[in-house]
Amino acid sequence: EIQANHVQMTYYYLFIIAFMVLAYLWDAVRNHRLAQFGKATGVCFVAAALGVVINLSNLYHTWQYTQESMRGKSELVKKNSANQTSSGLDRDYITQWSYGIDETWTLLVPNTKGGASMPLAMNEKAMEKADPQFYQIYQQLGQYWGNQPGTSGPVYVGAFVLMLFVLGLFIVKGPMKWALFLATGLSILLSWGHNFMWFTDLFLDYVPMYAKFRTVASILVIAEFTIPLLAMLALKKIFDTPDFFTQKIRIYLGTSKHPIIAHNTTNMFWLWVSFIATGGMALLFAIMPSIFFPDYVSASELEAMKQIPSEYLGPLLSNLQEIRISIFTADCWRTFFVIVLGTAVLLLLRMKKIQPKYAVGAIIVLCLVDMWQVNKRYLNDGMFVERSVRETPQQETATDRQILQDKAPDYRVLNLASNTFNENETSYYHKSIGGYHAAKLRRYQEMIDQYIGKEMRDMQGAIVNAQGDMTRVAGDSIYPVLNMLNTKYVILPLQGGQTAPLLNPYAFGNAWFVDRISYVDNANAEIDAVGKIDLRHEAVADSKFKDALGEPVAHQSTAVVTLKKYEPNELTYTVNSQKGGIVVFSEIYYPGWTAKVDGADTPVGRVNYILRAINVKPGKHTVVLTFKPTSVKNTETAAYVAYLLLVLAIAAGVFFEMKRRKNETNELKK
Incomplete structure (x- = not known):
């Protein structure tokens, strides 16, 4: 949010610059100094261009993320x-x-x-x-x-x-x-x-x-x-x-x-x-x-x-x-x-x-x-508080400790004891369904608006009615999108400000094969279909991903997908199936993620409006999903070149200034 505010304030400052440029232009026209104005403006543009290129990596990737937010x-x-x-x-x-x-x-x-x-x-x-x-x-x-x-x-x-x-x-x-x-x-x-x-x-x-x-x-x-x-x-x-x-x-x-x-x-x-x-x-x-x-x-x-x-x-x-x-x-x-x-x-x-x-x-x-x-x-x-207080880590609660006993590499937690989408404390210890950001991914926010918010309310009501007995909760029908997001634990509010964790046995897990996939022509049809299909066995995708995903095969009860290694920008799975087909990963789709199956590049598609998916062949495979966009290297290279040009420009300026002063001194001596 701080970065978003900095960008916003910088953008507003451009309005001031625009008015000032117009003021100097008007003054130059009135006083017949357009040539001088043009030179000064040119120098400013060159300096601005250098500044932009030096910060290109941050600016470009912020712009890129903005398109998806x-x-x-x-x-x-x-x-x-x-x-x-x-x-x-x-x-x-x-x-x-x-x-x-x-x-x-x-x-x-x-x-x-x-x-x-x-x-x-x-x-x-x-x-x-x-x-x-x-x-x-x-x-x-x-x-x-x-x-x-x-x-x-x-x-x-x-x-x-x-x-x-x-x-x-x-x-x-x-x-x-x-x-x-x-x-x-x-x-x-x-x-x-x-x-x-x-x-x-x-x-x-x-x-x-x-x-x-x-x-x-x-x-x-x-x-x-x-x-x-x-x-x-x-x-x-x-x-x-x-x-x-x-x-x-x-x-x-x-x-x-x-x-x-x-x-x-x-x-x-x-x-x-x-x-x-x-x-x-x-x-x-x-x-x-x-x-x-x-x-x-x-x-x-x-x-x-x-x-x-x-x-x-x-x-x-x-x-x-x-x-x-x-x-x-x-x-x-x-x-x-x-x-x-x-x-x-x-x-x-x-x-x-x-x-x-x-x-x-x-x-x-x-x-x-x-x-x-x-x-x-x-x-x-x-x-203000003492520095020691400010630097004190988020206090671990009894609920946090219970959930953290689960050593699985990747699952999500839904905190119903807080303002779910306006707090970040849950994320200190867990991968959270909620959390706050001034520029959430737009697709995720649209899923919150259309499905997740309602499912949270329905889930909480069902848990209360069942007195916490999850065997009496129809989880597959009440909150399928939360299950699709691998919501393994729910934090419930108790009296006196206390909380308690509850295991959700209906979560789909880290990845799964689907039996059927429907291809649709637009975003409205895709997000609407999410609420009409059995997400555990079916998927819906935009038709532009049809070449990447192809068609699934009949249900395979023996097919297994296991997450072996988790890093924020690299996930490793083992996939074992007799017939192969479409694997849906409980990970949010974002442009730039790549997939390798046994070291070979495989296209990544988007299903169910927000998740990643790939098509794998029969047999046992190692699947690696990676986020290491080449744009980072390219923009950073450009930034270093701009730094070098800036240093050379400063050095040249110092050299010519020293030479000018030396010439003036020699003239005075003469």
């Missing part, structure tokens, strides 16, 4: 086809975390929507206004009342920083200002996601790779970069221009030659405009919070509170609104006073009561204290 295009044609994008995630999944339009005020007032999704009861200041009879409810309600599913904190750029940004829009000249302004505006509009869906759809449908990333609110990272940058340019303009605030300016509506309204003033006008646009708004919010933000309870919270008796619901909502208004207004006052202090520094500078270097220092301290106070709400000492 949830962030790639699905082969399924869904009923709600409008929700599908042409090459990435579904629209509702991408926009699940969309910033609210009114939530954008967090750039100025961090607690516009309450902050993070932590229990309201943890806010001691807010609890001073809480009605004690509702305290247990406030332990369950979050401080955040926006419409995102949850958040770790708001996007806040700093109160005075935002004021300087607004000031920069008026006093900074040149195309770079417009580049930063447009990039900021774009990031805000795109962060609204499903709240501004027609605009989001334009990017999902027409901007390359945009549909690969979810959590559209994270694009505000662009604003977090561009707003402070323009704020710094505004400060530079002030400090580089003597008597900046007393300089005469002419403000007009219309054109400079034919103004409709014109007014002569000084740059102080823009300072007051910026102050009113930021500090003034914060003051209005503080004085009239209900006018600007009438809702302090989210729609999801109202839905959850419907079960509360009406005689309690009214007083609860009234008290909750009072608490949340106090949270919001306290932050509004805080923002207002930060802006007042920053403005006071600039006024002291104007009156020459403070030297520029001290003014810069005061502004740095003010912004640092401002950001520090807000950031400590969401990243504080209570979140």
Whole structure:
């Protein structure tokens, strides 16, 4: 997930680069410096190309995996086809975390929507206004009342920083200002996601790779970069221009030659405009919070509170609104006073009561204290643990120890005592059916959605009804896909937070022969057929694998497939059968896996939507499945060549620079 986030942030940074390139291009056109722009751009492209090639192995294989993941295009044609994008995630999944339009005020007032999704009861200041009879409810309600599913904190750029940004829009000249302004505006509009869906759809449908990333609110990272940058340019303009605030300016509506309204003033006008646009708004919010933000309870919270008796619901909502208004207004006052202090520094500078270097220092301290106070709400000492605790391995439970007594080289465990697909603890000791990843294999996720999720619920219900007696559970019919995935053990929840392991006797094992195979023409037919056939004896495959797999033979009760050696990228089996045929392996299919039967290459096919299969001849054979793609070697070779070119370029640059300096020295001596 961390790598996925890094890729996403890098992708968003390209938007900033694009705007900056356009700004420099416009400047070059206006000043007739296209040749210079072309040379500089060419050097940048060469440097970028070297950077890409040096990281080619990682970039290429991430891209390759993306095609097979949830962030790639699905082969399924869904009923709600409008929700599908042409090459990435579904629209509702991408926009699940969309910033609210009114939530954008967090750039100025961090607690516009309450902050993070932590229990309201943890806010001691807010609890001073809480009605004690509702305290247990406030332990369950979050401080955040926006419409995102949850958040770790708001996007806040700093109160005075935002004021300087607004000031920069008026006093900074040149195309770079417009580049930063447009990039900021774009990031805000795109962060609204499903709240501004027609605009989001334009990017999902027409901007390359945009549909690969979810959590559209994270694009505000662009604003977090561009707003402070323009704020710094505004400060530079002030400090580089003597008597900046007393300089005469002419403000007009219309054109400079034919103004409709014109007014002569000084740059102080823009300072007051910026102050009113930021500090003034914060003051209005503080004085009239209900006018600007009438809702302090989210729609999801109202839905959850419907079960509360009406005689309690009214007083609860009234008290909750009072608490949340106090949270919001306290932050509004805080923002207002930060802006007042920053403005006071600039006024002291104007009156020459403070030297520029001290003014810069005061502004740095003010912004640092401002950001520090807000950031400590969401990243504080209570979140850190001793290094020894962090490095302590996942604790082995009694359930883990029981399962680990099974020394078979490869089987899977289904943890029903956890949020199966949103935890990774099970995977520390076992090969898990579940686990979390921000970019699961798309085919596996589609099997979760269509079969595995339902089978898990049916399995748990059947086990409870049978009181744990697996002989009374019709495992072959209730959860065939889980059996196909060799789910040998199930972890069950018990009272008191304890768990217990249960052996599933219906798991198919590591591999098996099938009697029949059906070939279908598309992904929908393939995944639908999985739920209609006897997976222990039949298989379904896309017709494109027909040449690789051929046809099976009649059932052979004596045929045996045994896993002899297991490594994540190499599995060794012995296969013994009188008639041969199609062997299905309980291993997830992924392009790049190869098979050798007695050392001879054999094509690998995909069956049952997600598993690997091969066709073997009669007799006893050794089958080795291997994942060692040649692309790794090729891309790494290219990376080393790029490294060499980079070193040579640096060496050449140093050599010519030394030669130039030597020539200059000789000229001076002459």
